[in-house]
Amino acid sequence: MNSECNTKVNFSDAISELAILLDDRLSTSQAIRDHHSQDESFHQPFAPDAVAFPNSTEEVSKIVKICAKYLMPVIPFGTGTALEGGVNAIFGGLCIDMSGMNSITRVSAQDMDCTVQAGVTRRELNEYLRDTGLFFPVDPGANASIGGMVATRASGTNAVRYGTMREAVLSLTVVTSDGCIVKTSTRARKSAAGYDLTRLFVGSEGTLGVVCDVTLKLHAIPESIAAAVCGFATLQGAIDCVIETIQMGVPIARIELLDEVAIETINDFSDLDYAHTPHLFLEFHGTDLSVKEQAATVQELAADHGGSDFQWALKTEERNKLWRARHDFAYAALAKRPGSKILSTDVCVPISRLTECILETKADIDNSELNMPIIGHVGDGNFHVALSVFPDDKREMQWVDEFNKRLISRALKMEGTCTGEHGIGLGKKEYLVQELPQAINVMKLVKNALDPHNLMNPGKVL
């Protein structure tokens, strides 16, 4: 990484021109730059040379044109809650903090869609929607910005039913590396009009352009929502229950695995008292009848696999407490080792291989000195081993790095992916090459065509 950074140059002329455009919405203060030097992960921070706070797409276009003129890298920044160093400014340059672009431009209850600026967070959006009978389901845990979620192709607990950002985005307005403002698609639910640029930008992690406006599909708040917790005698029992639930076509809204270490972690942090065994956290959406029917099916499957009776969370507050505990998991893990940083693995495998992949990973954990929890969006085949690490502890970091290598290699052999939802960023570049050795060349052609001077979030993904 250090050698990459030797090419860093002085951008004082660019910064002067940006200051004329943005006035006090451009900052070069050390504190602001440091705040934008990293996400929530263990990756080494790199501060940008300056941080811009635009308030319109047109302004982003002007900013990018100035950066292009001076060959200054551009790094979009949402809430900084990502996990693979995607915002760390390894070549310096200009960080564009999108938090000022936080308008909800349009909500159509009739079309069940909305358009928001990229800086709107998912919780802001859902609070705004509360009275419309609609909600935005994609839920990565952190209160990420919609733009950031587009960038990393985020998903999370609801994806098993509602899909990921790949499915949620109808259209984008992006600013490309030459400063052009490009609308990628119309608002039609489906279209066969040309290349799917929307999906090309979803998951491109800021390396092809800056996402400014996002048109999202929304969903009707179901008539009935019921959440439940179910403990299992064995990890295998819990996972097999998940696999059969999916294979039976139960349209479950959430089905989350927490192994016994994860349960201990959230018990401590969130003042809960679940038994120290593997658990599933479940949520059912539908009509009253359908929710009852789904729940009955999954209760039967759970019983077949050594599951306990369901502990129901039917009231909104109970449900919120349950999912808040799940969402706070990363912070719970950090709290166990004050001063530590998150390193979360993120493989996703075809569901037929999930039991095997998790059990082999568990055996690998059991061989270590570290007491590492496994949690996951198991309905999609996606799980995380959540590590709280001290990046300066070289011995621990080396062990963890080798552990992750083994895990990814295991997942790739099972036809899985190195990242289900966190993205490539800085941390997974070598694994992307392993995973898609021919496709990487096509990705490089696309990157070079859309960003010939390598100014858009350089050094990430590819």
Next chain:
Amino acid sequence: MNSECNTKVNFSDAISELAILLDDRLSTSQAIRDHHSQDESFHQPFAPDAVAFPNSTEEVSKIVKICAKYLMPVIPFGTGTALEGGVNAIFGGLCIDMSGMNSITRVSAQDMDCTVQAGVTRRELNEYLRDTGLFFPVDPGANASIGGMVATRASGTNAVRYGTMREAVLSLTVVTSDGCIVKTSTRARKSAAGYDLTRLFVGSEGTLGVVCDVTLKLHAIPESIAAAVCGFATLQGAIDCVIETIQMGVPIARIELLDEVAIETINDFSDLDYAHTPHLFLEFHGTDLSVKEQAATVQELAADHGGSDFQWALKTEERNKLWRARHDFAYAALAKRPGSKILSTDVCVPISRLTECILETKADIDNSELNMPIIGHVGDGNFHVALSVFPDDKREMQWVDEFNKRLISRALKMEGTCTGEHGIGLGKKEYLVQELPQAINVMKLVKNALDPHNLMNPGKVL
């Protein structure tokens, strides 16, 4: 179009080299070339110089390498059932007929996915799957090849519940313009690993490479399936019923509109006797309970909007007869004017604008001499005016062209698209520019990067 074709050159050296590779699986016979000169639409036929019949991805790679060496255009061909001239060889070149690549390579009941070669048709796949309890839902009517459906981002009657080819494809193996074999993704249900090349190739109509293998999501055959037909007093009533069904979140599997002209057309062709009023053809999938609940909801909505009682088709044969009649619609329209060709419009609008868009279109039809039927996958906001035309009748073609222009202009004003599912091909290039005036430049950059010599289905889409 004629000026484009003046650049046509002699490919005899390329053909000689291809003949050594393929022997009798290369044809230059006039009959074979003519058969591959067009799809089912009105567009002017252009025969390729030769037709190759490969039987493996490796062979496609070798073929494309030879074509690249001689700068010979490459046009992939599935079943020739498309509607915008996507296979017509306007610059000559080599047509690659994929029908010999018709193996179903792998079905995983556990993962609910499969891998097929591009030449497998959707009916072949569903027949093969019959005993597995799974099915492949995407259903454009015609018995298209899976590769062709990838190429045009096909959808059809089931898309309202199960999505289009955009959602159905997990991964592709494609041969790019330099002959490289590229796997675009793993089999994981979700991934944040790099650019979404899968979605970039879905809908690229052969202009970025040749799709050879397709990994598809499958779905469990529902416990209960019930189809019904419902007549309406007015077109507006039928459409408003659709809109409310979608807005209430009923997970309906199919909801198809046929106006009174369309009903007359299928009555004649398929020996049916529906009343000459607008109808909805509906299908419900789910558990017994859920199907009953969905049907009760939609029956209530239908009654509110002047709908008749449902005529149920509960047995498999009855359902098949119903949908066969719907699928044969295009052939029914052609049969009314022997010797005619299909020109099907294909706009798709946000559902809040659907009633307005269809009623304005109906008024436009009523002003003409032509008795044109409206049919549509209205749950997605997508509808067709199906015209059987005589391409040599200049006056009629001019009127039809102007009618389509007005319709597309109306749809674009309503934030819709010029093509919901047929693709751009030859017929919609000018409309794509109207629809996405900035995005077209980004698409051109992508095309030029992946196919710098413009050999992959040249003259289409862009």
